Amino acid sequence: MDWDGAYRQEAGFDGPPPWNIGEPQPELAALAAAGKFRSDVLDAGCGYAELSLALAADGYTVHGVDLTPTAIAAATKAAADRGLSNATYEQADITTFGGHDGRFNTIVDSTLFHSLPIEGRDDYLRTVHRAAADGAGYFVLVFAKGAFPAEWEQKPNEVDEDELRTAVSKHWQVDEIRPAFIHAFIPPAPADSDVPMPEHDRDEKGRMKLPAYLLSAHKAG
Ligand SMILES: C[S@@+](CC[C@H](N)C(=O)[O-])C[C@H]1O[C@@H](n2cnc3c(N)ncnc32)[C@H](O)[C@@H]1O
Numbered sequence: 379m380d381w382d383g384a385y386r387q388e389a390g391f392d393g394p395p396p397w398n399i400g401e402p403q404p405e406l407a408a409l410a411a412a413g414k415f416r417s418d419v420l421d422a423g424c425g426y427a428e429l430s431l432a433l434a435a436d437g438y439t440v441h442g443v444d445l446t447p448t449a450i451a452a453a454t455k456a457a458a459d460r461g462l463s464n465a466t467y468e469q470a471d472i473t474t475f476g477g478h479d480g481r482f483n484t485i486v487d488s489t490l491f492h493s494l495p496i497e498g499r500d501d502y503l504r505t506v507h508r509a510a511a512d513g514a515g516y517f518v519l520v521f522a523k524g525a526f527p528a529e530w531e532q533k534p535n536e537v538d539e540d541e542l543r544t545a546v547s548k549h550w551q552v553d554e555i556r557p558a559f560i561h562a563f564i565p566p567a568p569a570d571s572d573v574p575m576p577e578h579d580r581d582e583k584g585r586m587k588l589p590a591y592l593l594s595a596h597k598a599g
Contacts (some may be wrong), residue, residue, distance in 0.1 A: 382447060382448050399585060401432070402429040402432050405559065406488055410433060414517070415486070418438075418481055419483070419486060422443055422472055423443070423445075423489070424449065425444055425446075427442045427467065431456055431465060434465035435462060442466070443472055445471055445472070472502050474501070482509050482511060485515070491520040512599030513599055515596050520590060521588060523537065523538050525589050525590065552593065554594045555592070555593045557592075559587040561585040
């Protein structure tokens with residue numbers, strides 16, 4: 379996946395990437411509203427960082443990390459435009475991310491997990507665990523199997539519940555995995571598609587609600 383190309387609108391999407399919904403994923407916004415997050419917050423694979431920008435506006439100290447220079451430039455500019463000096467952004471590969479050992483009380487993964495190659499998961503889980511303070515919370519919103527057609531060769535690395543639990547529990551204490559939704563701008567399938575997207579339900583803004591899991595975990599200590 380050419381992530382920077384997606385943000386530059388050169389990667390085959392018809393317009394902005396479908397995950398740029400202009401606001402935090404609703405499942406994660408609900409966790410924030412329920413008081414589940416504590417500063418400092420790491421927004422892992424932040425993209426345009428709507429989640430951490432919203433948290434920063436609410437007074438949290440946040441730091442976002444993403445592979446792509448285009449997304450980091452956009453997030454940094456948005457923080458400056460909104461006067462959020464408590465929001466910082468860094469271009470880095472999350473599988474080798476370092477320099478913040480023990481800092482974060484919350485780590486949020488808003489649709490990063492399924493964006494990584496499967497062989498990169500363990501390195502990612504290790505780097506964010508190292509960056510977490512003792513007792514930190516870790517929250518992952520990830521596509522469930524069945525979100526995309528089985529026949530598609532190129533699609534996110536959807537998970538089933540056992541696979542997610544097994545991967546994460548090598549590093550983290552898993553507290554809960556529950557069904558959830560990822561909201562994305564996915565147009566209706568053209569009538570002549572060979573293997574169309576399943577017609578999942580849509581929200582009140584017309585965005586598709588794709589099946590997902592919401593994982594909550596913490597770092598021992
Ligand atoms: C589906 S997007 C989600 C972006 C954002 N969290 C959101 O909810 O809108 C996945 C993001 O992960 C980033 N990403 C993919 N591989 C990465 C890696 N190895 N290290 C850091 N970021 C990565 C991509 O650049 C992209 O911004």
